[in-house]
Amino acid sequence: MTQYTIFLSAGEPSGDFLGSQLMKALKKLLGDSIKFTGIGGPLMTAEGLTSLFPMEELSVMGFAEVLPHIWRIKKRIQQTVEAIETQRPDAVVTIDSPGFNFRVGKALKKRIRSIPLIHYTAPSVWAWRAKRAKSIAKFLDHLLVLFPFEPLYFEKEGLPTTFVGHPVVEMNLSQKKDLTFRDRHRIPYDVPLLTLLPGSRRAEVTRLLPVFQKTVFLLQKKIPNLHIVIPTLPHLEKFIREKITFSATITTEQSEKFAAFQESQAALAASGTVVLELAAAGLPMVIAYKLHPLTYFLIRRMIKIKYASLVNILMGQEVVSELIQDKCIAPALCAAVESLLTDKAKEKQMRQRMNEVIKKLKPPADYQSPSLCAAHSVFNLTHESTISSKKQISRSCMEPSKVT
Numbered sequence: 001m002t003q004y005t006i007f008l009s010a011g012e013p014s015g016d017f018l019g020s021q022l023m024k025a026l027k028k029l030l031g032d033s034i035k036f037t038g039i040g041g042p043l044m045t046a047e048g049l050t051s052l053f054p055m056e057e058l059s060v061m062g063f064a065e066v067l068p069h070i071w072r073i074k075k076r077i078q079q080t081v082e083a084i085e086t087q088r089p090d091a092v093v094t095i096d097s098p099g100f101n102f103r104v105g106k107a108l109k110k111r112i113r114s115i116p117l118i119h120y121t122a123p124s125v126w127a128w129r130a131k132r133a134k135s136i137a138k139f140l141d142h143l144l145v146l147f148p149f150e151p152l153y154f155e156k157e158g159l160p161t162t163f164v165g166h167p168v169v170e171m172n173l174s175q176k177k178d179l180t181f182r183d184r185h186r187i188p189y190d191v192p193l194l195t196l197l198p199g200s201r202r203a204e205v206t207r208l209l210p211v212f213q214k215t216v217f218l219l220q221k222k223i224p225n226l227h228i229v230i231p232t233l234p235h236l237e238k239f240i241r242e243k244i245t246f247s248a249t250i251t252t253e254q255s256e257k258f259a260a261f262q263e264s265q266a267a268l269a270a271s272g273t274v275v276l277e278l279a280a281a282g283l284p285m286v287i288a289y290k291l292h293p294l295t296y297f298l299i300r301r302m303i304k305i306k307y308a309s310l311v312n313i314l315m316g317q318e319v320v321s322e323l324i325q326d327k328c329i330a331p332a333l334c335a336a337v338e339s340l341l342t343d344k345a346k347e348k349q350m351r352q353r354m355n356e357v358i359k360k361l362k363p364p365a366d367y368q369s370p371s372l373c374a375a376h377s378v379f380n381l382t383h384e385s386t387i388s389s390k391k392q393i394s395r396s397c398m399e400p401s402k403v404t
Helices: 013-033 041-047 064-089 097-111 132-136 151-155 165-170 202-222 234-243 254-261 274-280 293-300 310-315 329-342 344-360 370-387
Strands: 004-010 034-039 089-096 118-122 142-145 162-163 195-199 227-231 248-253 266-270 285-289 321-324
Touching: 004 013, 004 064, 004 097, 004 227, 004 370, 013 034, 013 041, 013 089, 013 118, 013 132, 013 165, 013 370, 034 064, 064 097, 089 097, 097 118, 132 151, 142 151, 142 370, 151 162, 162 370, 165 274, 165 370, 195 202, 195 254, 202 234, 202 266, 202 285, 202 329, 227 254, 234 248, 248 254, 254 274, 266 274, 266 329, 274 285, 274 310, 274 344, 285 329, 310 344, 321 329, 329 344
Parallel strands: 004 034, 004 089, 089 118, 118 142, 142 162, 195 227, 195 266, 227 248, 266 285, 285 321
Antiparallel strands: none
16 A cells, blocks of 8 residues: 655644644545644644644744744745655645745745645635735645635636635534533523624734623613623633623633533624634624724725625625624624524524525535545545546545555
């Protein structure tokens, strides 16, 4: 049986999760005939990867944050390319973190063209900076994407692209019912629950929490027994506790967050990837967001999509209320959330629509999960390169080749 070595490169927690799921799926597919090297975090390490250097060093990739670390990052790019040159893996899979990974890819293609270069997750060219599709098509060999509408943007630039599905569907959030959540947090069973998600970054929380707090005060006048749950990250817990003046259950564990989703009747959330987790849990939601006025002024002139929420983007219509910037005010948020908490027919209808959203994120064909779909694609591309055969690559997950 042929032995395969895959070099993986992830630069942030979301990429570490995708990488670990991909590793599990490849091991399920190929068993002991697969070996991994590269860069990853604790989840990928748990699957057997020894990281070339700490993944956390790459988390600074951004705008102003990158400047103090520019020389160290350049050194890590060079180190990564040299490691790939030395190891000569059968394929390279870069995951998210385009600031780092695309620089590695460009440098690699100038020096070694024989190793397939696959990138997992796509830049949001459908939202802004569409020219990036043409740019990355020059050095990538294949792209794995999470949303069904993405292949078109890259295929027209000549980049073979596979829709593999979104990892949120692997969480099975709608099936994980935690019956002891209310008991653990001493929340009566007869009170309605609202999940509050003011963001995952301190700047987001700083902008949104004051208006969320005003919204809660208005809601509690209308629904006096309303209880609030705020799932957040450990580094934001103290900050949130110091800022709020209403009673709330604050949790920092991932499992507690999902348990809160299951027990809640509605959510008020900052726009972001968390909306797909809410959709996977079937929880009705209202989406809100505020940016610095200058930032919003500039972004509005670059953004070319109608909606901010991924739920609405996927459905092509406003399934969930979006209250952005000037519309993000307490009375409007209160009215939108109150209707979900008090109108049972509307709540039921939105839960059904959430099921429609998640169906759109499932892998194509008969693949059990997005990670297994991605693993088949990676293996086929690697196998084809190894045996120097040429096969047509489709837009959906490719049928697995026979392992030899």
